[in-house]
Amino acid sequence: MSKSDPNAPKRLALITSKGTLDWAYPPFILASAAGAMDWEVGIFFTFYGLTLLKPQLTAAVSPLGNPAMPMKMPFGPEGFQNINWPMPNILMANVPGFESVATTLMKQTFHNKGVATIEELRQMCIEMDVRMIGCQMTMDVFGFKREDFIKECEIGGAATFLEYAADADVQLFI
Amino acid sequence: MTDVIKEDQVLDCSGMLCPMPVVKASKAMKELQSGQILKMVATDPGAPPDMEAWSRQTGNELLRSMQEDGKFVFFLRKK
Numbered sequence: 299m300s301k302s303d304p305n306a307p308k309r310l311a312l313i314t315s316k317g318t319l320d321w322a323y324p325p326f327i328l329a330s331a332a333g334a335m336d337w338e339v340g341i342f343f344t345f346y347g348l349t350l351l352k353p354q355l356t357a358a359v360s361p362l363g364n365p366a367m368p369m370k371m372p373f374g375p376e377g378f379q380n381i382n383w384p385m386p387n388i389l390m391a392n393v394p395g396f397e398s399v400a401t402t403l404m405k406q407t408f409h410n411k412g413v414a415t416i417e418e419l420r421q422m423c424i425e426m427d428v429r430m431i432g433c434q435m436t437m438d439v440f441g442f443k444r445e446d447f448i449k450e451c452e453i454g455g456a457a458t459f460l461e462y463a464a465d466a467d468v469q470l471f472i
Numbered sequence: 473m474t475d476v477i478k479e480d481q482v483l484d485c486s487g488m489l490c491p492m493p494v495v496k497a498s499k500a501m502k503e504l505q506s507g508q509i510l511k512m513v514a515t516d517p518g519a520p521p522d523m524e525a526w527s528r529q530t531g532n533e534l535l536r537s538m539q540e541d542g543k544f545v546f547f548l549r550k551k
Contacts, residue, residue: 308529331491331522334498335529412487412516422495 309338311466313459314347319359319401319416322350325472326419332468333426340466341423342459343451344433347472348440351432351447355416358401362391372406424450431458477535477547479511480504486515486543493519494526497548501532504550509535512546519544 310332314325325347329339343351350357361367369383369390390396408415414422423430430451437443437453444453463469483500485493493514500510512523520537523546527534535547 327491330495334491334494335526336498337529412489412492414488414492419491 306465307336307338308332309462309466309468310340311459311463311469312339312341313469313471314341314343314350315345315472317346317349317357319357319404320364321347321472322355322357322416323413323419325350326416326423328470329428330419330422330426333423333428337467338429339423339426340429340431340459340462342431342433342454344436348432348436348442348447350416350420351430351451353448355420357416358397359404360391360397361387361400362397367400370403370407372403372410424448429462431462477509477511479547480508481510483510483512485519486513488514489516490518490522494522497523497526497546498530501530501548501550506550508550510546510548510550512548514544514546515542516544519546523548 310328312325312329314321316322325341329341332339359367361369365387367387369385370381371379371383373379390400405415430448431454432447432451434453434455437446447453481500481504483496485496488496493512493516497510497512500512504510514523516522523537524534526532527548531551533549533551535549536545538545
């Protein structure tokens with residue numbers, strides 16, 4: 299069985315499973331772009347992705363496990379900014395405090411280049427009525443309560459998402 | 473010599489990267505009446521293909537896509 303209503307708008311169904319700054323971007327960028335194209339959008343926030351539904355976003359990024367991360371400085375002359383610092387990943391990933399350095403550098407770089415913040419993109423999604431579903435099981439496992447998340451989201455499980463995704467034209471796991 | 477298109481509204485998305493040009497254009501179009509024209513300016517090199525896709529998906533016509541003074545300029549007619 300395909301879509302019940304042939305005149306329904308296109309639908310995008312996303313699963314967001316990661317909560318770091320770098321991985322927070324793809325779902326909110328795709329969701330807001332789809333919303334801008336008048337598509338229906340639903341996002342299922344599960345595992346670490348669930349933290350992206352907290353009122354205060356604290357998403358950070360670590361070089362640990364990201365060996366392809368370019369290491370560039372978001373300040374100084376252009377030539378300096380274009381240097382890709384040859385730091386071994388094993389070193390960056392193990393220096394205490396480097397995660398907050400990397401997070402600051404990434405946020406500053408994104409700001410300089412004109413990329414919206416995660417907060418702005420999420421707000422866009424809310425204004426576009428993107429359906430945001432927080433995973434009940436993840437809440438139970440990590441000890442979260444309904445009040446820990448923004449009021450605009452709903453709470454549901456795998457079946458809730460699958461029912462929505464069954465009628466979607468595009469489904470992605472992020 | 474191309475015809476001059478008279479816009480009803482101007483939207484400047486200079487300096488913004490994906491997905492903001494399409495998001496802002498979508499918002500601005502919602503404020504317009506059917507048949508009215510939005511002129512959108514952007515600097516994101518990804519904007520030309522994205523605005524074409526946006527136009528196809530939403531049914532709002534992309535009347536013209538051009539470059540002017542190093543910027544990308546789009547004229548969109550609300551369906």
